[in-house]
Structures are given as C-alpha cells and as structure tokens.
Amino acid sequence: MQAGNLDRRVTILRYELAGDDGWGNPVPVYTPAETVWANRTDVSDSERVAAYGIVATLVSRFLVRSSEATRTIWTADRLSHDDKEWNITGIKEAKFGRHQFLEITAMTEI
Secondary structure (H helix, E strand, O other), rough: HHHHOOEEEEEEEEEEEEEEEEEEEEEEEEEEEEEEEEEEEEEEEEEEEEEEEEEEEEEEEEEEEOOOOOOOOOOOOOOEEEEEEEEEEEEEEOOOOOOOOOEEEEEOOO
C-alpha cells in the first residue's frame, strides 16, 4: 500500500461515559481523538424497513496505518467520515504489511 492510496480523512471518535442520565443509565459520549489518512472500500449496502421508514446502510472497510492511536481502537469507538458517524463492527491487522496497517470494518446509515 502506497501513501497515495490513503486518500480519505477519518477521525477516530473515542467512547467515554459522561455520568448518568438521572435514572442510573450511563450516557455515552464520543470525543474526537485523532484524525488519520485512510483508504475506503465499500463492501456492501442494503435497505430494510424500520418503524420510521426505509433505512439504507453502507458497510465499508477503512485501511489505516498502524500507530499508537489506531492500535487502541475498539468496537465501542466510532469513525467520523464524510459528515457521517460510522459504527465500528470489526478491526484486524491487514493481510499485507505485517504491523503496518489495520483494517477497520464500519457501518453507517445513508
């Protein structure tokens, strides 16, 4: 993977708990932690019927350089890209470039 292929800006949003909602339920907050270059590959898209209408989703894989910041990403975190928040569904080391790249699978509503 060449640096020129990492052509998208992605912000890692860290999951944190900000107290409770007054009823004892934890309130999640997503704080911007790091912005990195990534390569995005769309994997699948789908539509389904929900209570409020038809919902379309897009699943993509983001290839990012392995770094101290990216190695701490977990599935409770989110990504921000193209003015959308992406729910992370999986993280793994890329097939090539051992310890050089991570592959993050994420989903968003479109």
